[in-house]
Amino acid sequence: MNSTDIFLYLLLSFSFLVLVLHLLRTTNRRKLHLPPGNLGLPFLGETLQLISAYKTENPEPFIDDRVSKYGTVFTTHVFGEPTVFSADPDINRFILQNEGRLFESSYPGSISNLLGRHSLLLMRGNLHKRMHSLTMSFANSSIIRDHLLVDIDRLVRLNMEGWTGRVLLMEEAKKITFQLTVKQLMSFDPCEWTENLMKEYMLVIEGFFTVPLPIFSTTYRRAIQARGKVAEALGLVVRARRRERKNDMLAALLDEEGGLSDEEIVDFMVALLVAGYETTSTIMTLAVKFLTETPPALAQLKDEHDEILAKKGEVETLQWDDYKSMNFTQCVVNETLRVANIISGVFRRAMRDVSIKGYTIPKGWKVFASLRAVHMDHDHFKDARTFNPWRWQANSGSNSCNTVNVFTPFGGGPRRCPGAELARVELSVFLHHLVTQFSWVPAEQDKLVFFPTTRTQKRYPIIVQRRSEFKCSSTL
Ligand SMILES: *[C@@H]1O[C@H](CO)[C@@H](O)[C@H](O)[C@H]1NC(C)=O
Ligand SMILES: *[C@@H]1O[C@H](CO)[C@@H](O)[C@H](O)[C@H]1NC(C)=O
Numbered sequence: 001m002n003s004t005d006i007f008l009y010l011l012l013s014f015s016f017l018v019l020v021l022h023l024l025r026t027t028n029r030r031k032l033h034l035p036p037g038n039l040g041l042p043f044l045g046e047t048l049q050l051i052s053a054y055k056t057e058n059p060e061p062f063i064d065d066r067v068s069k070y071g072t073v074f075t076t077h078v079f080g081e082p083t084v085f086s087a088d089p090d091i092n093r094f095i096l097q098n099e100g101r102l103f104e105s106s107y108p109g110s111i112s113n114l115l116g117r118h119s120l121l122l123m124r125g126n127l128h129k130r131m132h133s134l135t136m137s138f139a140n141s142s143i144i145r146d147h148l149l150v151d152i153d154r155l156v157r158l159n160m161e162g163w164t165g166r167v168l169l170m171e172e173a174k175k176i177t178f179q180l181t182v183k184q185l186m187s188f189d190p191c192e193w194t195e196n197l198m199k200e201y202m203l204v205i206e207g208f209f210t211v212p213l214p215i216f217s218t219t220y221r222r223a224i225q226a227r228g229k230v231a232e233a234l235g236l237v238v239r240a241r242r243r244e245r246k247n248d249m250l251a252a253l254l255d256e257e258g259g260l261s262d263e264e265i266v267d268f269m270v271a272l273l274v275a276g277y278e279t280t281s282t283i284m285t286l287a288v289k290f291l292t293e294t295p296p297a298l299a300q301l302k303d304e305h306d307e308i309l310a311k312k313g314e315v316e317t318l319q320w321d322d323y324k325s326m327n328f329t330q331c332v333v334n335e336t337l338r339v340a341n342i343i344s345g346v347f348r349r350a351m352r353d354v355s356i357k358g359y360t361i362p363k364g365w366k367v368f369a370s371l372r373a374v375h376m377d378h379d380h381f382k383d384a385r386t387f388n389p390w391r392w393q394a395n396s397g398s399n400s401c402n403t404v405n406v407f408t409p410f411g412g413g414p415r416r417c418p419g420a421e422l423a424r425v426e427l428s429v430f431l432h433h434l435v436t437q438f439s440w441v442p443a444e445q446d447k448l449v450f451f452p453t454t455r456t457q458k459r460y461p462i463i464v465q466r467r468s469e470f471k472c473s474s475t476l
């Protein structure tokens with residue numbers, strides 16, 4: 001045979017194999033009442049379609065097309081596995097609430113290597129329950145009010161002191177949230193040590209951006225090395241702190257009943273740093289982007305904060321009552337969370353055959369509960385794809401009557417993000433100081449992308465001007 005023959009022969013056998021696989025799948029599906037859908041090409045499935053959709057500014061068509069063809073639950077094949085995809089708020093809720101009974105969290109190996117086996121994301125069962133509530137008890141509203149708010153206020157100001165001219169907002173926001181998380185975890189104020197830790201940390205985070213083929217990626221290898229350095233640095237802190245007590249989250253980890261090993265504590269902290277800093281800094285950046293593109297919202301926000309500032313007089317530090325009086329800010333916060341969808345959904349694995357709404361999700365199958373798809377659904381949010389903070393004002397009529405099930409930016413059930421309230425407070429304080437101290441314009445066009453995570457392509461560069469300077473020059 002010459003090479004063309006071999007090629008044809010291979011092509012034919014391959015097509016035959018695809019056909020057989022396809023038939024097998026269709027018969028299986030009928031037997032099991034799988035949700036409708038298309039599994040795409042063998043091995044690759046629909047991964048490429050998903051990724052290319054999410055790399056654009058508008059990822060919705062991937063979901064929209066399938067929802068209009070099959071309904072809000074469908075099967076697809078992404079990241080190497082057949083996956084049931086849910087854009088249905090009831091099913092999402094069911095999945096989140098049945099954590100540990102019918103579904104368990106399930107993430108690819110590349111992610112667990114970076115986070116460490118003992119991170120909250122990968123923990124299960126009783127240990128997860130204990131550590132989740134420990135985390136909650138360091139980030140609940142009374143702790144924020146009595147202890148954390150003062151640091152948040154101080155560190156946000158400290159960072160903004162140096163802002164002049166062109167500012168990469170995403171970088172600055174990352175610095176702020178990193179310092180805040182380190183402070184809460186282990187009581188360190190910003191210093192050379194925390195700066196160095198942050199540099200290594202950024203490399204670890206980049207590793208998350210290399211799915212789906214991490215093995216071939218230098219970024220991923222560098223991330224794994226950086227993770228080693230981060231773990232080493234934190235390990236030193238943990239050992240030192242076994243001798244010297246303080247009152248922070250690390251102290252609570254050291255005191256945890258049953259005793260955690262150094263490795264367990266370090267893994268836990270590595271993961272919490274990721275959670276505390278990457279997501280919150282992104283949401284800060286996007287809030288500013290959305291506000292900049294919606295001038296009436298920015299104007300109303302400025303008014304609210306100027307008023308708070310005017311009332312404060314001599315008392316400089318923001319108090320809990322100030323936070324509580326930021327009514328319009330809370331609308332902006334919710335709307336940013338809804339539109340940005342930093343965590344677009346959660347992956348779970350069915351622990352047994354699960355029947356829901358007439359379909360079966362077979363044991364062992366991946367499930368993706370898309371929080372984003374619900375937030376972007378016109379049935380639940382009028383004009384869902386527009387940034388409209390006023391929809392959150394009482395009686396605006398722009399939301400469905402019950403947002404409890406359809407608005408879930410922090411997930412739900414036993415794995416609901418324990419830092420939800422903290423993230424809201426950090427964003428609100430950040431916005432307060434930003435709008436009272438600065439005016440700004442975007443330095444260049446920047447685009448939102450959704451893969452591998454939600455962020456802007458250029459880290460949102462802006463040109464800032466102090467408002468006091470601005471006032472002087474405009475009265476001249
Ligand atoms: C917050 O956690 C602390 C323990 O750290 C607890 O004493 C307090 O009751 C909790 N507050 C709320 C509002 O849950
Ligand atoms: C904010 O809303 C609360 C209740 O919704 C209200 O009591 C309060 O007066 C409002 N604050 C401002 C400053 O408008």
Ligand SMILES: *[C@@H]1O[C@H](CO)[C@@H](O)[C@H](O)[C@H]1NC(C)=O
Nearest residue numbers: 327330331334392393407409
């Ligand atoms: C924002 O969303 C939360 C649910 O996460 C809700 O409890 C709160 O009332 C919303 N805020 C406003 C101003 O609607």
